Amino acid sequence: MDLIVKQLTKSFGAVQALQPLDLHIRSGEFTTLLGPSGCGKTTLLRMIAGLETPDSGEIWLDDECVFSSEKGVFKPVHKRKLGMVFQDFALWPHLTVYENVAFGLKAAKQTNGMKERVMDAIGAVRLSGLEQRYPSQLSGGQQQRVAFARAIAVEPKLILFDEPLSALDALLRDEMRDELLHLVQSRGLTAIYVTHDQLEAMSMSDQILVMQGGKVLQKGAPEEIYHRPTEPFVAKFVGKSNWIDPDKRMIRPEKLRWTGRPGDLTWSAVVKRVSYLGDRYEITLELEDGTVWAGYHDQRLQAGDRVLVYASPHDTHSIHPIKEEIYV
Ligand SMILES: Nc1ncnc2c1ncn2[C@@H]1O[C@H](COP(=O)(O)OP(=O)(O)O)[C@@H](O)[C@H]1O
Ligand SMILES: [Mg+2]
Structure with missing residues (x-):
C-alpha cells in the first residue's frame, strides 16, 4: 500500500511536534523513522494510524484520502486497515492468546472465517499450542509475538511499529528483529517502524528518515545515511563521526x-x-x-x-x- 502524506502538521500547545511534512512510502518498503526521544516519531505514527488528529495536511492510503483538514475527512482507525504493534505490547491481561488475536479482528469488524485467521496468525508467529494461555503466563518475547499476531491477523497492507523491541533484552531483541523482518517480508507488508536505535534502523530498513525536533532532516537508504549525511546531526546520530x-x-x-x-x-x-x-x-x-x-x-x-x-x-x-x- 502506498502512503502519501502532504503538509502534515501537529502542535501540542506551544510544542510543534511535527513541522509541515511531505512523505511518500511505496508499497512493500520497510521505512524507519529514526531520531532521539521527543522528535515526533510517535506523533507521526499515531496520525497515520488515526489515533491522533493532525492540525493540517492530508494523508492518503493508496488512492483513498483518510485525513484532510481542508475537506474535513477523518477515517477512524478501524477503517484504515492497518496493523499496529507498540512497545508495551498492549495485550488484554484477562484475555487468552486466542482472544487477544481475535480481538483485533473484531475491532476491525472482520469476523468472517475468524477462527482460521486467528490460528493462521498464531502459527505464523510460532505460538501454536499456547492459544489458551494468558499474557502473564508468557515470556516477554512470546507476548510480543502475540502483539504481532494480532496486527497481522487483520491482513493489513500497512503495518506500524512503535519501538516494538525496546522492552526486550539484547539477545532476544536480535532474534525478534530477524523474526519480525521475515514476517513482514514473507507477507509482502509495507512497514513503518519507529526506533531511536540506529543499529536497529540500519539493519532492518529499505529507507530511513532521520528526524529531529519535529522535522525530517534526511531520507535515504541506510548506506546513504551513514556514508553521505547531509546534516551534522545525522552524521553524529548515526554511527560515530570524527x-x-x-x-x-x-x-x-x-x-x-x-x-x-x-x-x-x-x-x-x-x-x-x-x-x-x-x-x-x-x-x-x-x-x-x-x-x-x-x-x-x-x-x-x-x-x-x-x-x-x-x-x-x-x-x-x-x-x-x-x-x-x-x-x-
Ligand atoms: N499528548 C501530548 N500532549 C502534549 N505534548 C505531547 C503529546 N504527545 C507528544 N507530545 C510532545 O510532542 C513532542 C513529540 O513527541 P513524540 O511524538 O512522542 O516523540 P518521540 O516518539 O519521537 O519520542 C514531544 O515534545 C512531546 O512531549
Ligand atoms: Mg515515541
Missing part, C-alpha cells in the same frame, strides 16, 4: 588507518582510552588541537601512546546542508 572541520567535514572511525599510504592525510594524536569490543579495540584519540576522535585497532594500544593516524582524502565526507525544504 570531525576534521567542525560540522563541515568528517571521517568515520573505521576509515582511519595506523600506517600511511601515498597521498594520505595524517594526524598526530595521543591515545586517551582503549575499550575492548571483542572483535577489535576502540581507541579514543585526542588530536593536537584537543579534538576527540575514535578509531579501531586489532591490537591493544596503551593510554598515553603517541600515534600517527592516516586516511585517504576520498574517505572523508563533507556535509552540505540542503537549504531548500526537503521533500521526502
Whole structure:
C-alpha cells in the first residue's frame, strides 16, 4: 500500500511536534523513522494510524484520502486497515492468546472465517499450542509475538511499529528483529517502524528518515545515511563521526588507518582510552588541537601512546546542508 502524506502538521500547545511534512512510502518498503526521544516519531505514527488528529495536511492510503483538514475527512482507525504493534505490547491481561488475536479482528469488524485467521496468525508467529494461555503466563518475547499476531491477523497492507523491541533484552531483541523482518517480508507488508536505535534502523530498513525536533532532516537508504549525511546531526546520530572541520567535514572511525599510504592525510594524536569490543579495540584519540576522535585497532594500544593516524582524502565526507525544504 502506498502512503502519501502532504503538509502534515501537529502542535501540542506551544510544542510543534511535527513541522509541515511531505512523505511518500511505496508499497512493500520497510521505512524507519529514526531520531532521539521527543522528535515526533510517535506523533507521526499515531496520525497515520488515526489515533491522533493532525492540525493540517492530508494523508492518503493508496488512492483513498483518510485525513484532510481542508475537506474535513477523518477515517477512524478501524477503517484504515492497518496493523499496529507498540512497545508495551498492549495485550488484554484477562484475555487468552486466542482472544487477544481475535480481538483485533473484531475491532476491525472482520469476523468472517475468524477462527482460521486467528490460528493462521498464531502459527505464523510460532505460538501454536499456547492459544489458551494468558499474557502473564508468557515470556516477554512470546507476548510480543502475540502483539504481532494480532496486527497481522487483520491482513493489513500497512503495518506500524512503535519501538516494538525496546522492552526486550539484547539477545532476544536480535532474534525478534530477524523474526519480525521475515514476517513482514514473507507477507509482502509495507512497514513503518519507529526506533531511536540506529543499529536497529540500519539493519532492518529499505529507507530511513532521520528526524529531529519535529522535522525530517534526511531520507535515504541506510548506506546513504551513514556514508553521505547531509546534516551534522545525522552524521553524529548515526554511527560515530570524527570531525576534521567542525560540522563541515568528517571521517568515520573505521576509515582511519595506523600506517600511511601515498597521498594520505595524517594526524598526530595521543591515545586517551582503549575499550575492548571483542572483535577489535576502540581507541579514543585526542588530536593536537584537543579534538576527540575514535578509531579501531586489532591490537591493544596503551593510554598515553603517541600515534600517527592516516586516511585517504576520498574517505572523508563533507556535509552540505540542503537549504531548500526537503521533500521526502
Ligand atoms: N499528548 C501530548 N500532549 C502534549 N505534548 C505531547 C503529546 N504527545 C507528544 N507530545 C510532545 O510532542 C513532542 C513529540 O513527541 P513524540 O511524538 O512522542 O516523540 P518521540 O516518539 O519521537 O519520542 C514531544 O515534545 C512531546 O512531549
Ligand atoms: Mg515515541
